[in-house]
Amino acid sequence: MQLQNAIALVTGGASGLGRATATRFAQAGAHVVICDLPSSAGASVAAELGKNAIFCPTDVTSEADVLAAIAAGEAAFGKPINVAINCAGIAVAARTVSKKGAHDLATFQRVLNVNVAGTFNIIRLVAARLAETEAGPDGERGVIVDTASVAAFDGQIGQAAYAASKGAIAAMTLPIARDLSGFGIRICTIAPGLFKTPMLASLPEQVQNELSKTVPFPSRLGDPSEYAMLAQHIVENPMLNGEVIRLDGALRMAPK
Numbered sequence: 001m002q003l004q005n006a007i008a009l010v011t012g013g014a015s016g017l018g019r020a021t022a023t024r025f026a027q028a029g030a031h032v033v034i035c036d037l038p039s040s041a042g043a044s045v046a047a048e049l050g051k052n053a054i055f056c057p058t059d060v061t062s063e064a065d066v067l068a069a070i071a072a073g074e075a076a077f078g079k080p081i082n083v084a085i086n087c088a089g090i091a092v093a094a095r096t097v098s099k100k101g102a103h104d105l106a107t108f109q110r111v112l113n114v115n116v117a118g119t120f121n122i123i124r125l126v127a128a129r130l131a132e133t134e135a136g137p138d139g140e141r142g143v144i145v146d147t148a149s150v151a152a153f154d155g156q157i158g159q160a161a162y163a164a165s166k167g168a169i170a171a172m173t174l175p176i177a178r179d180l181s182g183f184g185i186r187i188c189t190i191a192p193g194l195f196k197t198p199m200l201a202s203l204p205e206q207v208q209n210e211l212s213k214t215v216p217f218p219s220r221l222g223d224p225s226e227y228a229m230l231a232q233h234i235v236e237n238p239m240l241n242g243e244v245i246r247l248d249g250a251l252r253m254a255p256k
């Protein structure tokens with residue numbers, strides 16, 4: 001699938017990895033629908049990207065919001081969508097048992113709801129729409145990219161909820177690729193290591209430096225544009241499907 005003239009829905013597109021992807025895709029000639037919370041910087045990011053981008057205030061866990069975003073994108077750019085990039089997500093840090101007692105169950109459920117149900121909500125609704133569209137000459141109807149984390153495989157102390165959510169995103173990649181293969185829809189998941197987004201940039205410089213040293217090579221935090229580069233490659237490479245790709249400079253997280 002070529003990005004030029006494609007319509008790509010990017011969740012979490014107002015910040016960090018999603019914002020970098022929206023920017024790269026718009027520069028590559030795609031039309032971008034930035035889906036992020038109403039409170040996000042989505043409107044100003046879309047304005048910055050110009051006529052190739054619109055902002056649709058979206059909570060990824062809402063069926064009505066996601067259907068409205070698909071419809072708004074198609075109305076704005078005058079053709080069916082082709083691509084969805086799932087970057088919306090939240091992280092919490094809480095141990096299974098701490099001085100405060102047992103892990104709060106509502107917090108665990110909130111992380112699973114946003115990260116897993118939210119990601120799947122986009123996948124199911126976008127895929128259903130893609131299934132109605134005409135296939136390209138190679139039989140392809142669309143491409144979906146999800147975002148897990150290295151925490152899916154080596155979650156740290158305090159990451160039970162986050163790792164469970166990212167593990168679920170990694171685990172559902174292959175069955176969804178199998179489900180959607182008959183429609184000519186591909187799906188891959190990127191599992192990033194440590195990237196310099198607002199999520200990490202808010203940490204003290206010294207902590208960022210310590211984190212950088214844990215990455216074998218290159219020994220630094222990833223730049224969001226490097227995530228965007230891989231997202232573009234997944235969209236464009238027809239043989240990539242059903243795979244989870246670590247993007248981490250060979251990082252393996254220690255217990256803490």
Ligand SMILES: NC(=O)c1ccc[n+]([C@@H]2O[C@H](COP(=O)([O-])OP(=O)(O)OC[C@H]3O[C@@H](n4cnc5c(N)ncnc54)[C@H](O)[C@@H]3O)[C@@H](O)[C@H]2O)c1
Pocket residue numbers: 011012013014015016017018035036037040058059060061087088089090091114118147148149150191192193194195196197198199200
């Ligand atoms: N930054 C990293 O090092 C890193 C590493 C591994 C995985 N990830 C994952 O990458 C994704 C993007 O992370 P980031 O670092 O860019 O974070 P970020 O906080 O900069 O961006 C996340 C965006 O998601 C949006 N969002 C949150 N809940 C939402 C909802 N219910 N509906 C719509 N939008 C919602 C936020 O408003 C925000 O704009 C997340 O899923 C995160 O878990 C990040």
